[in-house]
Amino acid sequence: MIRFENVGLRYGMGAEVLRDVTFHIAPKSLQFLTGPSGAGKTSLIRLMFLALRPTRGLITMFGRDTARIPKSDLPALRRRIGVVFQDFRLLEHLTTYENVALPLRVTGVDEAKYRSDVVELLKWVGLGDRMHVLPPVLSGGEKQRAAIARALIAQPEILLADEPTGNVDPPLARRLLRLFTELNKLGTSVVIATHDINLMNQVDARRIVLHDGRLDIYD
Numbered sequence: 687m688i689r690f691e692n693v694g695l696r697y698g699m700g701a702e703v704l705r706d707v708t709f710h711i712a713p714k715s716l717q718f719l720t721g722p723s724g725a726g727k728t729s730l731i732r733l734m735f736l737a738l739r740p741t742r743g744l745i746t747m748f749g750r751d752t753a754r755i756p757k758s759d760l761p762a763l764r765r766r767i768g769v770v771f772q773d774f775r776l777l778e779h780l781t782t783y784e785n786v787a788l789p790l791r792v793t794g795v796d797e798a799k800y801r802s803d804v805v806e807l808l809k810w811v812g813l814g815d816r817m818h819v820l821p822p823v824l825s826g827g828e829k830q831r832a833a834i835a836r837a838l839i840a841q842p843e844i845l846l847a848d849e850p851t852g853n854v855d856p857p858l859a860r861r862l863l864r865l866f867t868e869l870n871k872l873g874t875s876v877v878i879a880t881h882d883i884n885l886m887n888q889v890d891a892r893r894i895v896l897h898d899g900r901l902d903i904y905d
């Protein structure tokens with residue numbers, strides 16, 4: 687689904703933060719992306735979401751060379767990828783329900799067609815009773831789950847989650863992990879960026895490990 691071949695990335699004139707990165711995210715796969723702080727996990731996720739372009743190397747996404755994808759095709763391609771950002775990026779003037787519904791609303795779909803899907807998904811992530819409040823009233827863990835629901839509402843083929851358990855206590859982290867493994871069993875590829883060893887030890891999944899911009903894979 688997503689393939690990197692000898693990808694390098696540098697910001698401006700700085701040193702390369704990713705070097706000769708080669709890997710493949712297979713359909714229906716589950717993997718952790720890990721490594722010390724500053725190793726390049728967020729940068730790698732931004733490349734996978736087409737929010738950044740590599741300085742060198744080849745990235746193919748759903749079989750297409752991303753360097754040749756016209757800008758006008760990017761929104762449709764991005765809809766096939768769900769992202770949970772480290773800082774949630776919820777819109778504060780919209781309710782939880784409206785935030786989660788937004789990816790569908792912007793495509794012009796009639797609300798009557800998706801209302802029950804949004805409600806069902808919010809219940810699935812445990813926010814059934816927090817649908818109509820604004821993000822400033824939500825706890826860190828609730829914001830986290832709202833961000834996960836928003837990433838999933840358009841039924842992406844792949845979910846990229848950047849430190850999705852960074853702001854929650856261990857029981858909630860385990861619950862979120864269960865949510866991701868359930869989602870994976872339903873057929874979605876999942877990439878979880880984390881440096882939480884305890885979390886990784888709970889699931890037998892592939893580990894993509896970044897060290898100083900280079901990558902090792904432990905299947």
Ligand SMILES: Nc1ncnc2c1ncn2[C@@H]1O[C@H](COP(=O)(O)OP(=O)(O)OP(=O)(O)O)[C@@H](O)[C@H]1O
Nearest residue numbers: 697700703721722723724725726727728729730881
């Ligand atoms: N916009 C940017 N401009 C310049 N340098 C950047 C930018 N974003 C990240 N970097 C640098 O790239 C390197 C990798 O950062 P990145 O955020 O990808 O690492 P990370 O593994 O996600 O870290 P963390 O676990 O702390 O979130 C760091 O040295 C960082 O300072």
